[in-house]
Amino acid sequence: xxxxxxxxxxxxxxxxxxxxxxxxxxxxxxxxxxxxxxxxxxxxxxxxxxxxxxxxxxxxxxxxxxxxxxxxxxxxxxxxxxxxxxxxxxxxxxxxxxxxxxxxxxxxxxx
Amino acid sequence: xxxxxxxxxxxxxxxxxxxxxxxxxxxxxxxxxxxxxxxxxxxxxxxxxxxxxxxxxxxxxxxxxxxxxxxxxxxxxxxxxxxxxxxxxxxxxxxxxxxxxxxxxxxxxxxxxxx
Numbered sequence: 001x002x003x004x005x006x007x008x009x010x011x012x013x014x015x016x017x018x019x020x021x022x023x024x025x026x027x028x029x030x031x032x033x034x035x036x037x038x039x040x041x042x043x044x045x046x047x048x049x050x051x052x053x054x055x056x057x058x059x060x061x062x063x064x065x066x067x068x069x070x071x072x073x074x075x076x077x078x079x080x081x082x083x084x085x086x087x088x089x090x091x092x093x094x095x096x097x098x099x100x101x102x103x104x105x106x107x108x109x110x111x
Numbered sequence: 112x113x114x115x116x117x118x119x120x121x122x123x124x125x126x127x128x129x130x131x132x133x134x135x136x137x138x139x140x141x142x143x144x145x146x147x148x149x150x151x152x153x154x155x156x157x158x159x160x161x162x163x164x165x166x167x168x169x170x171x172x173x174x175x176x177x178x179x180x181x182x183x184x185x186x187x188x189x190x191x192x193x194x195x196x197x198x199x200x201x202x203x204x205x206x207x208x209x210x211x212x213x214x215x216x217x218x219x220x221x222x223x224x225x226x
Contacts, residue, residue, distance in 0.1 A: 004153070031211040043115070043202060044154075044217040051212060089153060095211055097167060098144060101153035 002027045006090055006102035013080055014110050021075040021105045023090030028068050034099065035064050035075050036089040044089065048075070080109045113137075115218035117203050123224045124193055132188045132221045134203030140216075142209030143186050145178060148200045148220070157201075160186060161209045193225045 003026045013019055023033070032051045036044040048057045048064040050073070056065040063076040077084060087106045091099040116135045124130050136143050142161055146154040156170040160180045171177070175193075180186040190197055200220040206213035 006153075034214070036217075041219070043219040044204075046214055046216070049214055091154075093211055097142070097159050097209060097211065098146075098156035098170065099154070099215060100156070101146075103151070103153040 002030075002092060002094060002100045004090060004092055004100050004102035006088075006105050008105060009103070010106040010108075012108040012110060015080060015082060017080050017109075018076070018078050019080055019107075021077070021088050021090075021107070023073040023075070023102055025071045025073075025092050025100075027094070028071050030068065030092045030094055032093040033064075033066050033073050034091045034093065035062075035073075036091065038087045038089055038104070047088075077107075080107075082109045082111045085109050115203055115205050115216055117201075117218040117221050119221060120219065121222045121224075123226065125226050126195060127192055129189065129191045130193055130223065132190075132201050132223070134186045134188070134205075134218060136184070136186070136203070136205030137216055139183075140205035140207055141183050142206045142213065143180060144204040144206075144215060145186070145188050146202045146204065148202060150199070154202060157188070159209070190223075193223075195225050198223055198225045 007022045034049045035047045050066045061078040087104045089104045091101045118133045145157040159167040163180045175191045178188045202220045204215040204217045206215045
């Protein structure tokens, strides 16, 4: 059974700092890995989708990497801003169609 | 509409009552998914629709949970005889074709509280 773990569970950083969120998964037979942002009372916003054949994806200040063989992904956020405060969820897609989610990293960026 | 919508946004009910949660997917999306998120946890998959059939309902936690979908449109998740452990945010997502490489787009969720 696929299990997804995210470390740390919570993180507080001062504005401007670069930071890394970690995601690991137990079964490397994945089709893709997706990073989402979740704001309180709102749904999930897809940030980056990495297909299994890719090593990384970039969007603005965000960069996500994927090492399928070791079962790891990282989300790098450059020059963090208070507006980045949210919960970040990692999810893997398998042939099962449903995504398997980690429990998230709650990020607080202090102004 | 522009995105996935869900209603109601909040639902408070008494233990033992039945509830219905509604999801309107993005127009044209053939695949629809229901997930549940308990407080402080990640999302748990409940059921997946391709059109109006459900090839995977393995995540439904008990026979009190059921879901249906009308064509490639609205879906309703029904919970009968609600229990306190059913309290959670119920999220719906849709994707273009249900392919394994598809991006899933999520709605804002329905927060269910069972007293």
